[in-house]
Amino acid sequence: MAQEGRNFMTDKKSSDQPTKKQGRGRPREIDPRTVVESADHYRIVFLQFWPKLGARLLAAQSPEEVAKAVREEAPDISASLDRYSELILKIVNDPKFPRARSKSQIHFLADSLGGHGFVTPRRSREICAEERTKKKYFIVRREYYIECSCGYKGPALDGACRDCGTEELSWDLMMKEND
Ligand SMILES: [Zn+2]
Known part of the structure; x- marks a missing residue:
């Protein structure tokens, strides 16, 4: 199990570790907020390219084919996704990967990828689910104190x-607020 912690390895830091292995790391400290932020970003990005990219990712047989599909169908993000080709292949070949709806597929891939291989794709999805639950409360009304002449x-x-x-x-109040 991954430990919770604040010392997430950022992309910057991980680029200093060229031997980083994807998807089979030992438990490492990872900031769950960073995982869900990445996942949210991937959700938006994949949605944009999915009509063509999705079909090709699902058909890919090797990390090279994944990289090629991303390069050709989603050139804007190919540089940042290049080193995750193996991980992406593993995710789309997961027996649990949704076969039907695009939206489910995008969410599954994005949430699995959010951990960037520092945690397993499954753990990454769990972290996303946990973090999103935490965010379910919003301020729906904001009031202030008044004194009325009634x-x-x-x-x-x-x-x-x-x-x-x-x-x-x-x-009087109007005059004050206009000052
Ligand atoms: Zn009143």
Whole structure:
């Protein structure tokens, strides 16, 4: 199992390690946020090229064919994906790789690749799922404190007084805000 930690090896750092082996690393420290950020980026990128790229990746028989497919169908990203050809081949050959829907395929590949081989593709997908769950809460309302001439004091409701419903500002307040 990979350990959680803050000392993720960035791309910059990993380029200093030319002997890096893809997909079969020992447990290493990896920042889960970085994994999901990469995965999110890949999701967007693959979506753009998938109609042609997807079919060719699925048909590829070797890392060389993967690299060629990326080079020809997604030239914008071929430089950054070049060293992951072997990993990509492994991912698309995974028995769990979705056979039907493009969207599922893109997500599976992107999330598996987010760990860049520092963790297994499966662990990478788990990290993405865990991180995305954490992000499920959003602020859906933001209120502020008001005092209304009707007597109400407290949080506003959608910018209005909760008691009388007015949204109008007093003359004094308008003058102050325009200062
Ligand atoms: Zn009021």
